[in-house]
Amino acid sequence: GAVVSQHPSRVICKSGTSVKIECRSLDFQATTMFWYRQFPKQSLMLMATSNEGSKATYEQGVEKDKFLINHASLTLSTLTVTSAHPEDSSFYICSALKTDSYTFGSGTRLTVV
Amino acid sequence: KQEVTQIPAALSVPEGENLVLNCSFTDSAIYNLQWFRQDPGKGLTSLLLIQSSQREQTSGRLNASLDKSSGRSTLYIAASQPGDSATYLCAVRQGGKLIFGQGTELSVKP
Numbered sequence: 001g002a003v004v005s006q007h008p009s010r011v012i013c014k015s016g017t018s019v020k021i022e023c024r025s026l027d028f029q030a031t032t033m034f035w036y037r038q039f040p041k042q043s044l045m046l047m048a049t050s051n052e053g054s055k056a057t058y059e060q061g062v063e064k065d066k067f068l069i070n071h072a073s074l075t076l077s078t079l080t081v082t083s084a085h086p087e088d089s090s091f092y093i094c095s096a097l098k099t100d101s102y103t104f105g106s107g108t109r110l111t112v113v
Numbered sequence: 114k115q116e117v118t119q120i121p122a123a124l125s126v127p128e129g130e131n132l133v134l135n136c137s138f139t140d141s142a143i144y145n146l147q148w149f150r151q152d153p154g155k156g157l158t159s160l161l162l163i164q165s166s167q168r169e170q171t172s173g174r175l176n177a178s179l180d181k182s183s184g185r186s187t188l189y190i191a192a193s194q195p196g197d198s199a200t201y202l203c204a205v206r207q208g209g210k211l212i213f214g215q216g217t218e219l220s221v222k223p
Contacts, residue, residue: 006156032209034210034211042215043202043213043214043215043216044157044202044211044213046210046211046212049209049210091154093156093157095157095211100144100145100162100164100206101147101159101162102147102159102204102206102211103159104149104156104157104158104159105156106155106156107154107155107156109154
Protein backbone atom coordinates (compact mmCIF):
# COMPACT_ATOMS: atom_id res chain seq x y z
CA GLY A 1 0.00 0.00 0.00
CA ALA A 2 0.90 3.66 -0.23
CA VAL A 3 2.86 5.05 2.72
CA VAL A 4 3.58 8.69 3.46
CA SER A 5 6.12 9.56 6.12
CA GLN A 6 6.04 12.96 7.82
CA HIS A 7 8.73 14.37 10.12
CA PRO A 8 9.02 15.65 12.73
CA SER A 9 5.91 14.49 14.56
CA ARG A 10 6.26 17.20 17.15
CA VAL A 11 8.31 20.39 17.31
CA ILE A 12 8.56 23.29 19.72
CA CYS A 13 10.29 26.42 18.52
CA LYS A 14 10.87 29.97 19.67
CA SER A 15 8.96 32.84 18.16
CA GLY A 16 10.80 34.29 15.16
CA THR A 17 12.56 31.09 14.13
CA SER A 18 11.79 28.92 11.10
CA VAL A 19 10.68 25.31 11.11
CA LYS A 20 10.89 22.78 8.27
CA ILE A 21 8.49 19.84 7.98
CA GLU A 22 9.22 16.97 5.58
CA CYS A 23 6.75 14.76 3.76
CA ARG A 24 7.99 11.69 1.91
CA SER A 25 6.18 9.11 -0.18
CA LEU A 26 7.99 5.88 0.68
CA ASP A 27 6.82 3.38 -1.89
CA PHE A 28 5.46 5.45 -4.74
CA GLN A 29 6.20 8.59 -6.68
CA ALA A 30 3.99 11.56 -5.98
CA THR A 31 3.94 14.34 -8.53
CA THR A 32 1.44 16.16 -6.34
CA MET A 33 1.38 16.53 -2.59
CA PHE A 34 -0.92 18.57 -0.40
CA TRP A 35 -0.41 20.46 2.83
CA TYR A 36 -3.21 20.91 5.37
CA ARG A 37 -3.60 22.70 8.65
CA GLN A 38 -5.91 21.51 11.39
CA PHE A 39 -7.02 23.45 14.45
CA PRO A 40 -8.28 21.60 17.56
CA LYS A 41 -11.67 19.98 17.06
CA GLN A 42 -11.84 21.30 13.52
CA SER A 43 -11.52 19.83 10.08
CA LEU A 44 -8.56 19.95 7.72
CA MET A 45 -7.98 23.15 5.77
CA LEU A 46 -6.05 22.86 2.54
CA MET A 47 -3.14 25.29 2.56
CA ALA A 48 -1.43 24.54 -0.72
CA THR A 49 -0.88 22.03 -3.48
CA SER A 50 2.75 21.09 -4.03
CA ASN A 51 3.79 20.18 -7.56
CA GLU A 52 7.09 18.46 -8.30
CA GLY A 53 9.41 20.73 -10.23
CA SER A 54 7.17 23.77 -10.16
CA LYS A 55 5.79 26.36 -7.80
CA ALA A 56 3.17 25.45 -5.26
CA THR A 57 -0.40 26.60 -5.62
CA TYR A 58 -1.64 28.32 -2.47
CA GLU A 59 -5.23 28.57 -1.28
CA GLN A 60 -6.78 31.95 -0.78
CA GLY A 61 -5.64 33.59 2.43
CA VAL A 62 -2.48 31.50 2.84
CA GLU A 63 0.71 33.59 2.80
CA LYS A 64 3.16 32.00 0.38
CA ASP A 65 6.10 33.90 1.85
CA LYS A 66 5.18 32.62 5.31
CA PHE A 67 4.65 29.00 4.34
CA LEU A 68 7.37 28.04 1.87
CA ILE A 69 6.80 24.83 -0.03
CA ASN A 70 9.45 22.98 -1.99
CA HIS A 71 8.80 19.81 -4.00
CA ALA A 72 12.23 19.04 -5.37
CA SER A 73 11.75 15.35 -6.08
CA LEU A 74 8.97 12.87 -6.80
CA THR A 75 9.13 11.60 -3.23
CA LEU A 76 9.76 14.66 -1.08
CA SER A 77 7.89 17.84 -0.33
CA THR A 78 8.84 20.25 2.45
CA LEU A 79 6.89 22.96 4.24
CA THR A 80 8.89 25.68 5.97
CA VAL A 81 7.10 27.96 8.41
CA THR A 82 9.18 31.12 8.35
CA SER A 83 9.46 33.54 11.26
CA ALA A 84 6.99 31.47 13.25
CA HIS A 85 4.68 33.12 15.75
CA PRO A 86 2.39 31.63 18.40
CA GLU A 87 -0.61 31.94 16.07
CA ASP A 88 1.13 29.51 13.71
CA SER A 89 0.88 26.81 16.37
CA SER A 90 -1.24 24.08 14.85
CA PHE A 91 -1.31 20.53 13.50
CA TYR A 92 0.08 20.30 9.97
CA ILE A 93 -0.62 17.25 7.78
CA CYS A 94 0.62 16.36 4.32
CA SER A 95 -0.90 13.98 1.83
CA ALA A 96 -0.02 12.48 -1.52
CA LEU A 97 -2.22 11.23 -4.30
CA LYS A 98 -1.70 7.70 -5.63
CA THR A 99 -4.09 6.68 -8.37
CA ASP A 100 -7.46 7.76 -6.95
CA SER A 101 -6.75 7.60 -3.23
CA TYR A 102 -5.15 10.15 -0.95
CA THR A 103 -2.66 8.90 1.63
CA PHE A 104 -1.83 11.07 4.63
CA GLY A 105 1.23 11.52 6.78
CA SER A 106 1.01 11.19 10.55
CA GLY A 107 1.04 14.95 11.08
CA THR A 108 3.29 17.46 12.83
CA ARG A 109 2.29 19.26 15.99
CA LEU A 110 3.95 22.69 15.90
CA THR A 111 4.08 24.76 19.07
CA VAL A 112 5.59 28.23 18.90
CA VAL A 113 6.55 29.73 22.25
CA LYS B 114 -18.68 26.45 -3.48
CA GLN B 115 -18.68 22.87 -2.21
CA GLU B 116 -19.60 22.42 1.43
CA VAL B 117 -19.39 19.13 3.30
CA THR B 118 -21.35 18.59 6.50
CA GLN B 119 -21.20 15.70 8.93
CA ILE B 120 -23.86 14.81 11.44
CA PRO B 121 -23.69 14.20 14.32
CA ALA B 122 -20.62 16.07 15.53
CA ALA B 123 -20.20 13.58 18.36
CA LEU B 124 -21.67 10.19 19.13
CA SER B 125 -21.36 7.87 22.11
CA VAL B 126 -22.61 4.29 21.91
CA PRO B 127 -22.26 1.11 23.96
CA GLU B 128 -20.05 -1.65 22.62
CA GLY B 129 -21.74 -3.98 20.16
CA GLU B 130 -24.16 -1.44 18.77
CA ASN B 131 -24.51 -0.82 15.04
CA LEU B 132 -24.24 2.84 14.05
CA VAL B 133 -24.49 5.19 11.09
CA LEU B 134 -22.48 8.33 10.43
CA ASN B 135 -23.82 10.84 7.94
CA CYS B 136 -22.11 13.07 5.40
CA SER B 137 -23.77 15.51 3.03
CA PHE B 138 -22.35 17.70 0.28
CA THR B 139 -23.87 20.60 -1.62
CA ASP B 140 -22.45 20.06 -5.12
CA SER B 141 -23.05 16.64 -6.66
CA ALA B 142 -20.31 17.07 -9.29
CA ILE B 143 -17.75 15.07 -7.35
CA TYR B 144 -15.07 12.69 -8.59
CA ASN B 145 -15.23 10.41 -5.56
CA LEU B 146 -15.83 10.37 -1.81
CA GLN B 147 -13.48 9.03 0.82
CA TRP B 148 -14.01 8.16 4.48
CA PHE B 149 -11.11 8.55 6.88
CA ARG B 150 -10.40 7.75 10.50
CA GLN B 151 -8.31 10.06 12.68
CA ASP B 152 -7.03 9.12 16.12
CA PRO B 153 -6.17 11.98 18.52
CA GLY B 154 -2.99 13.79 17.47
CA LYS B 155 -2.49 11.51 14.49
CA GLY B 156 -2.81 11.63 10.74
CA LEU B 157 -5.65 10.21 8.66
CA THR B 158 -6.19 6.58 7.77
CA SER B 159 -8.25 5.88 4.68
CA LEU B 160 -11.17 3.55 5.34
CA LEU B 161 -13.22 3.44 2.15
CA LEU B 162 -13.18 5.14 -1.23
CA ILE B 163 -16.34 5.34 -3.35
CA GLN B 164 -16.12 6.44 -6.97
CA SER B 165 -18.86 8.74 -8.22
CA SER B 166 -20.29 5.90 -10.32
CA GLN B 167 -20.51 3.52 -7.38
CA ARG B 168 -23.26 3.14 -4.80
CA GLU B 169 -21.38 1.48 -1.96
CA GLN B 170 -18.15 -0.05 -0.74
CA THR B 171 -17.56 -2.55 2.04
CA SER B 172 -14.55 -3.44 4.14
CA GLY B 173 -14.99 -5.78 7.08
CA ARG B 174 -17.47 -4.25 9.52
CA LEU B 175 -17.62 -1.01 7.54
CA ASN B 176 -20.03 -0.19 4.74
CA ALA B 177 -20.14 3.15 2.99
CA SER B 178 -22.91 4.25 0.65
CA LEU B 179 -23.10 7.10 -1.81
CA ASP B 180 -26.15 8.80 -3.28
CA LYS B 181 -24.56 11.43 -5.48
CA SER B 182 -27.80 12.93 -6.76
CA SER B 183 -29.01 13.75 -3.27
CA GLY B 184 -25.54 14.68 -2.01
CA ARG B 185 -25.38 12.11 0.75
CA SER B 186 -23.09 9.40 2.03
CA THR B 187 -23.32 7.18 5.07
CA LEU B 188 -20.75 5.12 6.92
CA TYR B 189 -22.24 2.10 8.65
CA ILE B 190 -20.23 0.43 11.41
CA ALA B 191 -21.47 -2.97 12.53
CA ALA B 192 -20.93 -4.42 15.99
CA SER B 193 -18.96 -1.43 17.25
CA GLN B 194 -15.89 -1.97 19.45
CA PRO B 195 -14.01 0.35 21.84
CA GLY B 196 -11.15 0.34 19.31
CA ASP B 197 -13.45 2.07 16.83
CA SER B 198 -13.35 5.20 19.01
CA ALA B 199 -11.90 7.98 16.85
CA THR B 200 -12.94 10.91 14.69
CA TYR B 201 -14.39 9.95 11.33
CA LEU B 202 -14.01 12.36 8.44
CA CYS B 203 -15.61 12.28 5.03
CA ALA B 204 -14.12 14.14 2.10
CA VAL B 205 -15.21 14.70 -1.48
CA ARG B 206 -12.75 15.04 -4.31
CA GLN B 207 -13.55 17.86 -6.65
CA GLY B 208 -11.30 19.82 -8.98
CA GLY B 209 -8.26 17.87 -7.85
CA LYS B 210 -8.78 18.77 -4.20
CA LEU B 211 -10.24 17.07 -1.15
CA ILE B 212 -12.90 18.99 0.71
CA PHE B 213 -13.49 17.76 4.23
CA GLY B 214 -16.40 17.70 6.59
CA GLN B 215 -15.92 18.68 10.21
CA GLY B 216 -15.88 15.07 11.37
CA THR B 217 -17.87 12.93 13.79
CA GLU B 218 -16.17 12.10 17.08
CA LEU B 219 -17.17 8.55 17.98
CA SER B 220 -16.82 7.04 21.43
CA VAL B 221 -17.63 3.36 21.93
CA LYS B 222 -18.04 2.50 25.61
CA PRO B 223 -17.07 -0.98 26.88
